[in-house]
Amino acid sequence: MASADLCSRLQNGALARLRSVPLPSSRAASSLLSVLLAQGFLHSVSRGSPAGPNPAAFRTAPVPQRRLWADLKYDGEAQPVLRHLNVVSKPSKRIRLSPEELLRLVTGRRAQFVPPLGLGEIAIVDCGEAGWCEAREAIRRGLGGELVARAG
Incomplete structure (x- = not known):
């Protein structure tokens, strides 16, 4: 998955005020999410399937159906902490x-x-x-x- 697609999905999820955003599992997605998590832009990251975060389902799902779920972080006024993410x-x-x-x-x-x-x-x-x-x-x-x- 291209970095531009990852950034677009995360930014659109934040603008739509979604709680969690699913991303296809890849090294690029994992790396990007780990940096954003370490810098405080995300609440948490978990593995799962298209149905939702579930580490057990991640291990048993076929590779194309594996997802990384990014829980977005919001401030006290319900504004997203991740305001923009540009490639x-x-x-x-x-x-x-x-x-x-x-x-x-x-x-x-x-x-x-x-x-x-x-x-x-x-x-x-x-x-x-x-x-x-x-x-x-x-x-x-x-x-x-x-x-x-x-x-x-």
Whole structure:
């Protein structure tokens, strides 16, 4: 499943004020959800089938029917914590940033035509074999990679 589709499903679910959003199970979905969960944009993530979250059903379901269920988080006024989730790197134009360029991006300067991060916004980076992480974590670890998405 493409990153753009994952981002669209999560953003549309938040705008529709859904409690949980089902996503087809894949490494990209798992990585994206783990970063969003660690950064506080999601309440929880669970495995299941199209019928709902159920780890036992996940193990017994055929691979195309396995789902990851993302429980969205809302503030006290029922506004979604995940206000936007935009794809940066697309199949037609991959954006790969070095650790120095990531530092520019998170400190308020443009990097490779990508606008700087705003207040409360994060960038999700695919660091290759090191996995997916938030841009600030990638900088701490001295890693660069493909800038997948930005969330706020």
